[in-house]
Amino acid sequence: MQITTKNSTSCDPFDTGFWSVSAWTVGVALLIGIFTIIRWSDWNYGYDLGIFSQVVYNVPRGFVDQPEFGTHFHYHFAPILAVLWPIMALFKSPLVLQWAAIVLVCAATPMLYVLFRPYTDERTSVRIALCSLFNPFLYSQAFNEFHELCFLPVLAIALLWALDRERWVVASILAVLLFCVREDAAITGIVALLVVTVLAWRQSRIPGTDRRGLLLGEPLHARTAMSVSLLLACTGTLIIGAYFAYAKAYLGGWEPATFYRYSFASTPLGVVVALFLQPTQSWPTLATIGRAGYLFEALICTLFLPVRSRWLFLALPGLAIVLLANSIGVWRIGAQYALLWVPWLMVAFGEAVIRIAPDARGRWFLGCASVLAAIALVGNPLHLGTYLRPSYGDLADARRALARVGNVALSTHDEWQTHISVVDPLANSVLSPTSQWFVYASDYPNKRFQTIIKPEIERMVRDGVIRVVAQYGNVVIYRRIAATKSL
Incomplete structure (x- = not known):
């Protein structure tokens, strides 16, 4: 094992x-x-970006x-x-959040x-960082719709850096910020x-002071590191418990x-307990x-090297949160939930790498690069063919219809609501009972719309709840009968 210096500072x-x-x-x-x-530009950002745009805009x-x-x-x-x-x-645009996602997710790489x-030579450090940058579970989240979990990778790695370098005040600030990302991230x-x-x-x-650093399991000032990390863990527990x-x-x-609702449990903790007390059911x-x-994909991207590292324990809670969920949308490559475990897994990957003999590291990195390249070429989670095209065939009609309605309480398609979510803070992607206006394309290429929402709109028209006000191509403007605004 090659370590550049015993003093990590x-x-x-x-x-x-x-x-x-x-x-x-x-x-x-x-x-x-x-x-x-x-x-x-193609109006192809959906539901989640619309939610977070309004959440951030409405922070006050x-x-x-x-x-x-x-x-x-x-x-x-x-x-x-x-x-x-x-x-x-300042900018009043959901695009701000997508730029923030790119910066936050990508910032984890130089931080790593x-x-x-x-702890190691320059070449090895570069390769560890690049394996993180091109990990599909990570870079896909820079293109995915914004989520608060985008803050986690850089904060997680920065927290370990601060603890390793014994920057206790910085570590405390970073820990509190991490606790404020999300309860599962905390x-x-x-x-x-x-x-x-x-x-x-x-x-x-253990007597002696000749220690090599936290990442190798040997913090330089062990008692101080123990006290600070325990205090911060207790602080986080109090914050999340209060929430x-x-x-x-x-x-x-x-x-x-x-x-986490199953026949054998109805809470996350209940699912964990059931694994031990109700194994035949769970x-x-x-x-x-x-x-x-999903687990195989997560580990093959690092050639299973993290299983050699003690720091794999850091990734286990995030993996458990993901794998115990009952929705297939949670445990799929490209889903934002991977951010709960991927930064911790990359730390375990890096620690395992620096324990490999220097002359053998090149082969491991070549293998890892080959796997990452194959995934990018064959199963790229960016899904560019799906997202780099218009969400609807005639967006000009959509723009005209939404412009005519203006800033009102309206319901519309997910992608359209996202685009106007800040300029019209009352816009909703749900067929809401509080909406007074409705803008929908009858030929919108979405299965849920065609099978659930469209029949409901047609029923509301038949029952006299809403009526057609205007139409642009196949984009129809409806108004609730009780609404008083005129166009």
């Missing part, structure tokens, strides 16, 4: 390798940025949005979204280089801090609990080919 990471990694990162970010502009009004019929806190504890409010208030550079951070606590406690019981108590008492419960339900395939 003595190496300046901002060397040629850092700028090389940064150049690669900027290149990838610019490419995804081009794809983002095309996708936005309690993080509310129309599709969720109230505050986003009913679904997730995400006060970190407030940091994006100034730029959203900085974390590992004191749980992964709390577990990571507890792992650091245990490692530091074990080292504190769950508030959600139960005032918000009607934690809505994502529906992802395991046949949860041990599926789909979940196994």
Whole structure:
């Protein structure tokens, strides 16, 4: 094993390798940025971006949005979204959030280089960082619709960096920010801090001061590291505990609990307990080919190297949160939930790499690069063929119809609502009973619309609840009969 220095604070990471990694990162970010502009111009960003655009725009009004019929806190504890409010208030465009996603996700790559550079040579550090940059579970989230989890990768890696370099104040700030990303993200951070606590406690019981650094399980000042990480873990537990108590008492419960409802359990903790107390019921339900395939995809991107590392424990909570969910949309490559575990897994990958003999690392990196290239060519999670085309054949009709209605309480297609979600904060992608106006294309190419929403609209017309006001091509404007505004 080759380690550049035993003192993880003595190496300046901002060397040629850092700028090389940064150049690669900027290149990838610019490419995804081009794809983002095309996708936005084609009105092909859907439901989630519309939600978060209104949530961020309405930060001063309690993080509310129309599709969720109230505050986003009913679904997730995400006060970190407030940091994006100034730029959203300035530019008033959902595109701001997509640019933020690119910056946040891509920023994890140079941060990973900085974390590992004191522990190994420049070339190895560069390769570790690039394997992270081209991991499909990570880069796909720079192009996916914005989610608050985009904050997690860079904060998770930066937190470990601060603990490793013994920047205790910085670590405290980063930990609190991480706890404010989302409640499930906070749980992964709390577990990571507890792992650091245990490692530091074990080292504190070993005499001597010749320690190699936190990433190798040997924090330089073990007692201090133990105290700080334990204090931060307790702080995170109090914050998230208070959120769950508030959600139960005032918000009607934690809505994502529906992802963990089975015949044998109805809460995330209940599912975990059932794995041990009700194995005959839980395991046949949860041990599926789909979940196994997801786990295989996650590990094959790193050639299973993380299983050699003690830091794999950091990725387990995120993987459990994903794999125990009852929705196939959670455990698929390209879904945002991968951000709960992928940064921790890349740390485990990097630590496993630096333990490999230097002359053997090249073969491992070549194998990893081959797998990542194959995935990018054969099963690219960006799905460019789907997203780099218009969501509807005649967007000009859609623009005319929405412009005629103006800033009112309206319901429309997911992609259309997203596009106007800030200029019309009352716009909803749900067929809401509070909407007074409705703008829909009768030939919209969406199965859910054709089978559920369109028949309901036709029923409302027959029953005299709404009536047709205007039509542009196949795009129809409806008005609720009780509405008083005229066009």
